[in-house]
Amino acid sequence: xxxxxxxxxxxxxxxxxxxxxxxxxxxxxxxxxxxxxxxxxxxxxxxxxxxxxxxxxxxxxxxxxxxxxxxxxxxxxxxxxxxxxxxxxxxxxxxxxxxxxxxxxxxxxxxxxxxxxxxxxxxxxxxxxxxxxxxxxxxxxxxxxxxxxxxxxxxxxxxxxxxxxxxxxxxxxxxxxxxxxxxxxxxxxxxxxxxxxxxxxxxxxxxxxxxxxxxxxxxxxxxxxxxxxxxxxxxxxxxxxxxxxxxxxxxxxxxxxxxxxxxxxxxxxxxxxxxxxxxxxxxxxxxxxxxxxxxxxxxxxxxxxxxxxxxxxxxxxxxxxxxxxxxxxxxxxxxxxxxxxxxxxxxxxxxxxxxxxxxxxxxxxxxxxxxxxxxxxxxxxxxxxxxxxxxxxxxxxxxxxxxxxxxxxxxxxxxxxxxxxxxxxxxxxxxxxxx
Amino acid sequence: xxxxxxxxxxxxxxxxxxxxxxxxxxxxxxxxxxxxxxxxxxxxxxxxxxxxxxxxxxxxxxxxxxxxxxxxxxxxxxxxxxxxxxxxxxxxxxxxxxxxxxxxxxxxxxxxxxxxxxxxxxxxxxxxxxxxxxxxxxxxxxxxxxxxxxxxxxxxxxxxxxxxxxxxxxxxxxxxxxxxxxxxxxxxxxxxxxxxxxxxxxxxxxx
Numbered sequence: 036x037x038x039x040x041x042x043x044x045x046x047x048x049x050x051x052x053x054x055x056x057x058x059x060x061x062x063x064x065x066x067x068x069x070x071x072x073x074x075x076x077x078x079x080x081x082x083x084x085x086x087x088x089x090x091x092x093x094x095x096x097x098x099x100x101x102x103x104x105x106x107x108x109x110x111x112x113x114x115x116x117x118x119x120x121x122x123x124x125x126x127x128x129x130x131x132x133x134x135x136x137x138x139x140x141x142x143x144x145x146x147x148x149x150x151x152x153x154x155x156x157x158x159x160x161x162x163x164x165x166x167x168x169x170x171x172x173x174x175x176x177x178x179x180x181x182x183x184x185x186x187x188x189x190x191x192x193x194x195x196x197x198x199x200x201x202x203x204x205x206x207x208x209x210x211x212x213x214x215x216x217x218x219x220x221x222x223x224x225x226x227x228x229x230x231x232x233x234x235x236x237x238x239x240x241x242x243x244x245x246x247x248x249x250x251x252x253x254x255x256x257x258x259x260x261x262x263x264x265x266x267x268x269x270x271x272x273x274x275x276x277x278x279x280x281x282x283x284x285x286x287x288x289x290x291x292x293x294x295x296x297x298x299x300x301x302x303x304x305x306x307x308x309x310x311x312x313x314x315x316x317x318x319x320x321x322x323x324x325x326x327x328x329x330x331x332x333x334x335x336x337x338x339x340x341x342x343x344x345x346x347x348x349x350x351x352x353x354x355x356x357x358x359x360x361x362x363x364x365x366x367x368x369x370x371x372x373x374x375x376x377x378x379x380x381x382x383x384x385x386x387x388x389x390x391x392x393x394x395x396x397x398x399x400x401x402x403x404x405x406x407x408x409x410x411x412x413x414x415x416x417x418x419x420x421x422x423x424x425x426x427x428x429x430x431x432x433x434x435x436x437x438x439x440x441x442x443x444x445x446x447x448x449x450x451x452x453x454x455x456x457x458x459x460x461x462x463x464x465x466x467x468x469x470x
Numbered sequence: 471x472x473x474x475x476x477x478x479x480x481x482x483x484x485x486x487x488x489x490x491x492x493x494x495x496x497x498x499x500x501x502x503x504x505x506x507x508x509x510x511x512x513x514x515x516x517x518x519x520x521x522x523x524x525x526x527x528x529x530x531x532x533x534x535x536x537x538x539x540x541x542x543x544x545x546x547x548x549x550x551x552x553x554x555x556x557x558x559x560x561x562x563x564x565x566x567x568x569x570x571x572x573x574x575x576x577x578x579x580x581x582x583x584x585x586x587x588x589x590x591x592x593x594x595x596x597x598x599x600x601x602x603x604x605x606x607x608x609x610x611x612x613x614x615x616x617x618x619x620x621x622x623x624x625x626x627x628x629x630x631x632x633x634x635x636x637x638x639x640x641x642x643x644x645x646x647x648x649x650x651x652x653x654x655x656x657x658x659x660x661x662x663x664x665x666x667x668x669x670x671x672x673x674x675x676x677x
Contacts, residue, residue, distance in 0.1 A: 105641065121602040128587075129612055133619060164493050291547065294523050294576025307522075307547055401492040404543055404554065406524070417543070419529050427532055432525040432543075440579040469602060 057281035060112045060448045072109050072448075086114065089451070093122050097200045097455045100465030102439075104458070111450050116443045120436070123469035131429030135395030136162040136236050139429065144230040146431065147467040149192050150185035150410045151231045152221065159234035160315060161405035161416040165398050168237050168370060173361045175316050177243065179354045180251070181233055182316070182407070183347040184221065187258075188214045189410035189462075190340045190347075194265060197337070197459040201278045206265045213261050216254050223247055236396055237371045238364030252355055255348050262344060269337070279334040283445040283457035286331060293441040296434050297412025298339040299461060303331035309408035321350050333460040340462075370396055395424030404432075411435045411462055431470055435463040472496035472553050474518055482508055495554055502557040505540075506568035509555060512544060513573055520544035520553060523570070526580035528588045530615050540567055540590060559590065569595040587613040606635070 061073040071086070092103035101122035107115040127142045134142075136158075143154035156178045163170060170178075191214045195207035218228045224243055225231040233240060269275045285293070290303035300307055308325045310318040326342035328335030364371040372391055373384035398420040406415035412434030419428040438461045446454045475489045475498050485504040490497055500508050512520040524543040537558040544553045559565050569592035570577045581592045582601040589611035592598055599605055603612070608631075609622040621628070 121604065124602045126612060129617075129619065289575075291521055292575050294574060294580075305547065312547075312550055313552075402495075402497075403493040404495060404525070413524070415525060415543075417525065417527065417541075419531075421532060428527075428529045430525070430527045432527075436579065436583075437576055440576065444575070 059281075062112070062114050062448045070114060072112055072114075093119075098458065099196065099463055100468075102458075102463065102465060102468070104442075104454070106451065106454065108451060111452075113446050113449055113451055113454055116446045116454065118439060118442055120439070120465070120468050123465045125466075125470060127470045128429050128431060132426060135424050136398065136426070137396065139426075140232045140234060141230065144232055145466055146433075146470060147189075147409060147411060147414070147435070147464050148229060149464050150189040151229060152181040152225075152233050153185040153407065153409045154414070155231060155234040156181055156316075157405065157407045157409070157414055157416055159236055159238075160407065161403055161418055162236045162396075162398065164405050165401060165403040165418050165420060166236070166370070166396070167399075168365055168367070170238065170365055171362055172359045173242075174238050174363045176354050176358050177239060177363065178234070179316050179318070179321070180351060180358075183350045183354070184217050184251075186347045186410045187344055187351075188217045190344050191217075193340060193410075193459075193462045194269075194337070197456075198269065200455050200459040201275065203269060203272070203275065206268050209261055209265055213258055216258070220247060220250050220254065223250065235364070235371065237367065238362075242363050248355060248358070251351065255352050255355075259345065259348060262341070266341060270341075276334065278453075278456055279337060279460075280332055281330065282333045282449060282453050283460060284330065284332045285441065285445060289444070290331065290441075293444070294437050295412070295441060296437070297408070297410070297462075298336050298343065299412060299438045299441075301326065302328035302335035302339045304329050309406050309413050313406060315405075315407060321353050323350050333456050336460045336462075397422065397424050398426070402428075406432070409434060411464065411467065412438060431467075433467045433470060435461070435465075436468045436470075439463050439468055472498075472551060474498075474512065474520075474551070474553055477515075477518065478508060478511075481511060495552055497554045497556060499556050499558065502540075502559060502567060505555070505557045506570060506573075509542060509544075509570050510573055512553065512555070518546070519548050520546045520551070522547050523574040523576050523580075526570075526577055526584060528584050528590055528613075530588065530613070532615060534561075534615070537561060538565065538588065538590065540584070542570070565590045566593055567591075568593050569598075571595055587611055589614065 062070070063073050064070055087108045089106045089108055090103070091106060092098040093101040098104065103119040103122065105117045105119065106113055125145070127146060130142060131139045140155055140158055143158045144151040147154050191210040195210040198204070198206040221231060222228050224241065224247060225233050285295070285303050287304045290300050290305060295303070296307070304327055306325055306327045309315070311325055323346040326339045326346070328339050368384065368387040369391075372378075373381075373388055377384035378388040379385070398418070400420060400422040402417070402419040404415055404417045406413050413432065414434055415432030417428070417430035417432065418426045421427045442458065442461065445457050449457065471489065471491055475486070475496060478486045478498060478500070482500070482504060485501040485508065487499040487501065489499065512518045522545040524545050525541070527541045529539045529541060537560050540557050540559060542555040544555060545551070557567065559567070567590060569581055571581065572594070578595075578597070579601060581595055582598060584590050585592060585598055586600040586602055600607060610617055623631070
């Protein structure tokens with residue numbers, strides 16, 4: 036990676052000094068007792084030491100939703116960032132306590148709305164672990180496909196919108212065009228582009244339709260070309276490097292201490308991926324790599340995400356190769372709804388249908404924490420059950436929320452324009468932050 | 471059962487209550503007074519190394535007699551081991567726990583969320599404010615079981631409060647006292663800030 040680390044001096048931003056090194060101003064309590072920059076750069080004009088309070092958001096295009104940042108500035112240097120969240124708070128955790136496990140699935144669509152299918156999969160996995168249900172082989176592989184499709188579209192949105200934030204418009208168009216192809220497949224499978232509600236406890240809402248496999252194979256074949264084009268546009272681009280390298284650096288210890296997860300953690304050099312470390316859905320049997328950065332800056336987060344997309348394509352190809360025939364739902368009428376024809380003609384099936392719809396699937400007394408590697412990081416659902424069909428507590432461990440809590444630390448001492456890049460690099464989605 | 475439980479029992483004796491395994495996860499109940507010591511021990515002791523704080527949350531059961539639980543989900547990145555530490559809080563007593571922000575910075579927002587949603591205070595937390603609900607939110611703590619699903623105030627009352635909110639209610643006291651902005655505030659607002667007091671929210675119950 037070192038070979039890529041050359042910054043075109045003439046294109047450098049004001050945050051870079053004459054030697055091409057990023058200037059990060061030390062911030063703290065000055066001799067006069069007020070907070071400020073400790074060692075002001077010589078060329079900075081003296082502005083009398085007044086600080087400015089800038090309110091950014093909640094209606095700001097670069098905050099990726101309804102995030103509001105109150106920024107204290109000394110000149111152009113960020114002294115302090117105070118994020119305000121909660122504008123999209125919907126009370127999903129409270130609502131979940133009033134719903135059957137299957138009825139929570141539509142709520143999960145609306146949390147991380149850039150990768151709804153991986154949320155659906157996690158909800159089913161957590162409920163199944165709680166109830167001790169073993170799902171079928173075909174269902175496992177289809178859920179892996181769902182997760183990796185989600186990762187690709189989520190990272191494509193990330194690279195596109197981050198490019199726009201920093202000033203590169205073209206990759207946005209290319210990545211959104213490719214994302215549309217995945218959305219078409221998603222629509223083909225679930226009937227919805229965004230609110231997929233793909234999974235049910237014990238299986239899926241539908242098997243993949245005819246033509247889906249061919250469509251996905253075709254996508255896996257053609258998509259890497261576009262990805263390479265995006266890569267060529269950005270990875271060695273002087274402006275891109277100048278805006279992202281050495282910006283918002285977090286060391287490995289800091290990243291762990293802040294409980295970061297996903298590409299944010301791995302860019303800082305910590306190789307923790309739930310798919311490898313706490314495998315689910317037989318991820319240990321797939322052949323893929325976990326990209327790990329070394330500098331912990333915005334650029335490394337970008338490199339990590341780009342490589343993750345490539346690895347996701349690899350996993351998709353392997354999943355398509357091994358996709359077995361067979362049922363998608365477990366053979367247990369207490370958990371999975373009987374087919375409609377059976378429910379209309381068979382007494383027993385009708386009773387099971389009635390009990391499931393009216394009473395829901397009962398979970399035993401106990402609790403479960405189930406994590407998966409969502410595109411944003413470690414997404415975990417925590418269910419506490421008291422033996423009824425509705426959970427006592429439905430807790431979401433939101434990776435974007437926890438990653439966002441490190442923003443004040445990362446942005447401190449950088450320029451205001453770098454705050455935009457740092458904020459973009461976290462890949463937050465406010466539906467999940469606010470829940 | 472995770473062997474760390476035995477280590478904890480040897481080290482802390484009676485402060486470690488029952489331990490159980492559900493769905494493959496080990497849960498250990500500890501005394502709330504020693505919670506911070508125990509978590510610090512688990513984080514920094516060689517052989518334990520639970521360096522990654524996965525989650526902080528709380529549970530209230532439908533059975534109103536059962537105590538509230540504060541839940542710390544720990545993970546060791548080096549040993550790939552999981553441990554869930556719980557402390558029980560008597561609902562009739564002071565709902566307060568020692569903050570672990572000095573151990574993990576990541577606990578900062580998670581504890582604020584638990585405070586916001588359950589009303590559990592964290593001693594020595596650097597910035598214990600509401601996080602998902604706004605700071606002047608007066609309806610209580612939404613994830614408590616005695617909180618109705620639709621909220622305590624009517625929709626009309628909520629709208630009325632939102633429309634009557636003064637601009638200062640969108641900023642924290644700390645932010646308002648920053649820098650230039652302070653001198654540009656209206657005189658009455660400055661005066662209230664000096665006294666450290668917010669604008670009053672009208673009480674909906676008052677005649």
